[in-house]
Every structure is written in C-alpha cells, then in structure tokens.
Amino acid sequence: MKKKSYDKEFKRQVVQMIQEEGKAVSQVAQELGLHDNTVYRWMAEMKQDGQHAFPGSGQLRPDDKAIRDMQKQIRDLQEENEILKKGDALLRQRPALIYTFIHDHRFQCRVAKLCAALDVSRSGYYKWTKRKESKREKRRKKLARRIRHIFLDSRRLYGSPKITKVLHKQGTQVSEKTVARIMKELGLKSRTIKKYKATTNSKHQLPVAENVLNRQFRPQAPNQTWVTDITYVATEEGWLYLASVMDLYSRKIVGFQMSERMTKALVIEALDRAYKQQQPSGEVLHHSDRGSQYASSDYQARLKVYKMKGSMSRKGNCYDNACIESFHSVIKKELIYLEKFKTRDQARKRIFEYITCFYNAKRIHSTIGYLTPNEYERMYRKEA
Structure with missing residues (x-):
C-alpha cells in the first residue's frame, strides 16, 4: 500500500485546529485516519519552529483524491466546531429553539450540517418551518x-x-x-442629535424684573404661568430665529413666531399670538431671561396691556428658565438638527407643522403623566 503524503499547509491546519478548537489529539487522528504519534510529531515540529516547520513537505497533487477528501474533512470539522460553539447554549433547550437557531444561521452554514451538529433531523427542521405559529x-x-x-x-x-x-x-x-x-x-433607534448655541444677549443697561417664578414650574391651572425664550435655526439662506411662549401647566406652546432677525418685534408678535389664542382671564405670570428683547420698553409695555406680571431669570442662571430651554433643545434634537433647510420658508413650514401637529398634539411628556399638552389641557377643562 502506497504511503500517504501530506503537504505543509495540511499539517499546519491540523495542528492549528487542535490548538485553537481544543479538540483531543486522539479524536482528530481518528477522524482523519492518522496515527496519534504522527499528529504529536507535527505538533512538536510546529512548536519548535512554527515559521519553518515541515521543511520537507511537498505540494499536493491536484488529482490526489485522498488528500482532497482529508482537507474536506478538516473543513467539515472546523465548520461543525463553529456551529457547536454558537449553538452550545441551545443544545439544552427545547427543539423549537434549536430550529430557530438553524433558521437564523441557514445562510452562513449548510442546513444539513447544522442539523447534524445540533443532533436534530432535517425533516424535523423543515416540518418546523411549515408549522403554525404558537x-x-x-x-x-x-x-x-x-x-x-x-x-x-x-x-x-x-x-x-x-x-x-x-x-x-x-x-x-x-x-x-x-x-x-x-x-x-x-433595528429601531431614536435619531435625535444634541447641539447647543447661546442666543439672547443679557449684557445691556435696561431694567430687569425680579425672579418671581423662582423655579416654581408646576402651576395648578392653565394660563397661570407662561415662559418664553428665543432660539435659532440654520438654513442655507442664513439664520432663522424662533421665539416661543409655553404654558407651564400643560407644557403647551401657546404662541410662537419666526423671523430672520432677532428683534423685540419678534418676541412681541409671539406674545400677541399666545394672548389671542389663549385669552387668559386672570393675571398671568410671565417669565423670560434677561435678554434685551424682553427687557425692552415696548415689550414691557405689552405685558402691562395684557395685565401680566413680569419675572426674569437671575443673571447667568440658565436653570431659572429651564422648561422653555428644554423645549428648544427638544425641537432641535427632533427636527432642526435632523434636516437641512434650503430656505427660511422651508424651515418655517416644518417648524409650524412640528409644533402644532406633533409637539402639542401627539408628543407625550413625562412631566404631565405621559400625555400630550393638548390632552392635558383638555382634561383640566373637562374636570373644571
């Protein structure tokens, strides 16, 4: 009988399989039809000089069927071992879980090999694929x-x-x-993005109001406390500024206005819209930061016309107006930073739709019991 011959690559694959996969030498030798001592000798040569091991090994002949069969056996063993490593936790579970594992990996490995390695029948697997859902x-x-x-x-x-x-x-x-x-x-993941940029300027000589609100962010009814602020929106035409007025009771945006300039006219128009929409009957506590737009004589005069009591944040303290700043942070994360606006008009339309159709009407808030602002306001009206 002609003595079998193995090339350098074959010997390396056998040794690496034993070292990396942790298989016993006797098991590998038996599966490949080799003597235990032969495998131990290959391992010793590889350990002694891994880079130059097996110098006398020749190349396989392409038509050597026996060698090709052995190489196929090695590939099969490696594939089976990989399957067993991935599916080990499932071997002790119900067959349905094993079938699920096979189904999930059917494109990475052959179904027949998966079934054999996990000790289930192919007919059982294919029957499982046609079963009725539980x-x-x-x-x-x-x-x-x-x-x-x-x-x-x-x-x-x-x-x-x-x-x-x-x-x-x-x-x-x-x-x-x-x-x-x-x-x-x-594969569902929230797509919000965080950024920040300051807007209003509090370095002015205009008179400012005391901090009457004093972080009392939970009024007992609508139209008791309003907070307001300005933020910015980037477009390819330039900046667009958004002034917003929030009712602290429901966290609803009761008025807003946009302009390409950050002026006192912008904040006055936002306040006018809020007053016309809500028609408050009693005195409203109006809180803002110390920005020059809110401290201006025209804006303060409008507060007197509407019989509102003014309140302003303390110098350099962003937490005093945290609720409206939080809204501006939300609209940026959920809309402005996710889109690129070519024109200011495009930005206006998207912001209007976001505030009126989504933020006030559909977006739930943890502060008001995971209801929408409109729902929370309606609940108060109904109970009242």
Missing part, C-alpha cells in the same frame, strides 16, 4: 408591529421608555426591557 409567537409579532408603528408615528424619535408608556396607555402591559429588546431586534 399563541406566544403571534403575541410577540403583534407587539413588534405595534412597537414599530408607535416608533414611526413618533417620527422615529421615541426610545423604549416612551414607547412603553404609550403601550401602557393603550392597555398593553409590557416591561421596558422587553420593548428595548424588540426595538434592538427590529
């Missing part, structure tokens, strides 16, 4: 569809905490951890 699987798929719908309805802005709260409101009791896991499986 009630649990149907519930999970239904939940996944609802999570995707809520996520898309939020304009891809909600994370797992808010989606969980929406599901609870809809009567579905599910943990935030489960929602987060399903979102990860579906």
